[in-house]
Amino acid sequence: MRTTADWRLRSGGPRIAARRRYGLAHIRTPYVLAPLLAACLGLVVLSVRAFFAPTRFPVRVVRLVGDLQNVPRPALVNAVTPFMHQNFYGLDLNSVERAVSQVPWVGAAHVERRFPRTLVVYVAHQVLAARWAQGGWVGANGSHVHLQGYHLPQGLPLFRGPAGREAYMASHYRRFQKLLSPVGLDISTLTLSKRETWRIRLDKGPLLVLGHDGSARIARFVRIFPQIATLIASMRRVDLRYTNGFAVSWGKASGDQYDQKG
Secondary structure, three states: OOOOOOHHHHHHHHHHHHHHHHOOOOOOHHHHHHHHHHHHHHHHHHHHHHHOOOOOOEOOEEEEEEOOOOOOHHHHHHHHHHHHHOEOOOOOHHHHHHHHHOOOOEEEEEEEEEOOOEEEEEEEEOOEEEEEOOOOEEEOOOOEEOOOOOOOOOOOOEEEOOOOOHHHHHHHHHHHHHHHHHHOOOEEEEEEOOOOOEEEEEOOOOEEEEEOOHHHHHHHHHHHHHHHHHHHHHEEEEEOOOOOOOEEEEOOOOOOOOOOOO
C-alpha cells in the first residue's frame, strides 16, 4: 500500500488551528504591526520634542576665550546672556556667533559645545588696517567699523575712496605695500578715485600717481628707486602713468588732494 505526505499542508495545519482556537484566524500580521509602528513613531517624536524643548537642558556656563583686552565686557555679557536660557542641544550656534561678532572690538567669533552644558566662545580681537577718511576704520578683513575709546592704534595709513570700497582698497593696499617694502617705502595715504585710479602718498615721500595699472607701475618705480633714493626727499609728485618713464615735480612735499576725476 503506497502512502504520500504533504509537508506543506501538515506544517500549516497546527498554525491555522492555533489561530482558530484563539480567534485570530481573521487577523493578518500587517494590520497588527502598523498600529504598533505608528505608536512607536509617535513616542519617538514626542520624546525628541521633549528633549529639544526650549526650557529643557538650559545652558549652564558660557566660557569666553581669546584676546579681550579692548572688548567691552558688559556688551559681551549682554550678547551671550539671552542664550543662557535656551536648550543646550538645540541651540543655534551661528546665532551666538553673530551676536558676539556685533560687539565692538570683536573681529570674529566661534562657538563650540562642551558637555554637559557649557558653551565655549572663542573671540578674535578686531585688527585695524587703516583709517577711513569719511569716518571710522577699516578692519584687516576689509570691513568698515566704528570704534570709540580704548586704545585706538596710531600710525595707520589713511584710505580715501568711494563708500563700499573698503575691502577692495584693503586688498590693494597689502599688494602695493608688499612691493614698496623691500626698498624701505611705506604708504601713509591710499586714494582711489571714482574712476578707479590710484594715488599713493608715501610716508616722508612724494605723491605717486598710478592711474589704473597700480601694481605694474609701482614695480617699475621700485626697480629704479636705488638710482634716485637720495633725491626722494626733494620730490613732490611722481607721475608714473607714462609707458617708458615717469615725470617728477620737485619741491617740498605737500598733502595730496583727493582726485575726484582720476
